[in-house]
Amino acid sequence: MRTPNIGLYLSFLAEKKLTLQRFYGQSWLYVLIQCAIIAAVWCCAEILVELLHLPLSSGVLGMFLMLILLMSGAIKVSWVRLGAKFVLGELVLMFIPLMMSILQYKGLFVSKGWQLMLTIILSTAMVMLSSALTFIMVRRLQRRLYRYHIHKAHLNLKNNDNV
Template sequence: MKKFKIAFIQILVIMAVWSCAYWLQKLLNLPVASGVLSFFLLLFLLEMKWLKLAHVERGADLLLGELLLFFIPPVVGIIQYQELLIVSGWKILLVIMISTALVMMVSVSAVRMFLVQDDME
């Protein structure tokens, strides 16, 4: 029970950082999503040692472990647009397959490029 309480408090810390990023994004009218901004804010706080990894690690692990739960709303949204998927589903699948292949090819190329540079040194 103590581990759950610690994780809950750490999740509250993560949410507080996100909340600060949200208000910062609204206040400055930044063209960046508050989730992305909060990620960089959390990274900044960790790098500056103003926030220790131990203060958010267990909560972050719990959130990442239950990440699948965060995808339930989009799945429900997809079910609502079933007719669209029947008509255009093959196009969506094609785009997913092509983009996945492109990401894989670029990743392989980048790794090869860095491996070749290491061999030259």
């Protein structure tokens, strides 16, 4: 049996920590604090949903609440940027409880699985299509604005040359 090289493993961990610190540019404490801010907004949304009996997910309400707080300046983007990057980077871990739930309710998945799969496939296709169309429309608008500003600058140059 091969003995593990502890020194190599520790150097790998130290290198990984340095890489993560370079990526985030801050220590892990900042990332944890920013994740706590995001979690606090989500908890406030959860409390609002419970108190007001809203037919809305606390995640959706939390997203809108965070948007309002960011747009109003109550929370600065720099306060949550690293935490949001971290959470998005580890998003795959959020699907593990989903898979465990599927295994727990195997009977439901077997009886209604085709409906669930159809819903998942259609909703994924709709999200992808709407994202692509939004990107295309925004890109066209950017090109149109760029051409307008270039044309306007070109006309200003001609007018200055004629004077």
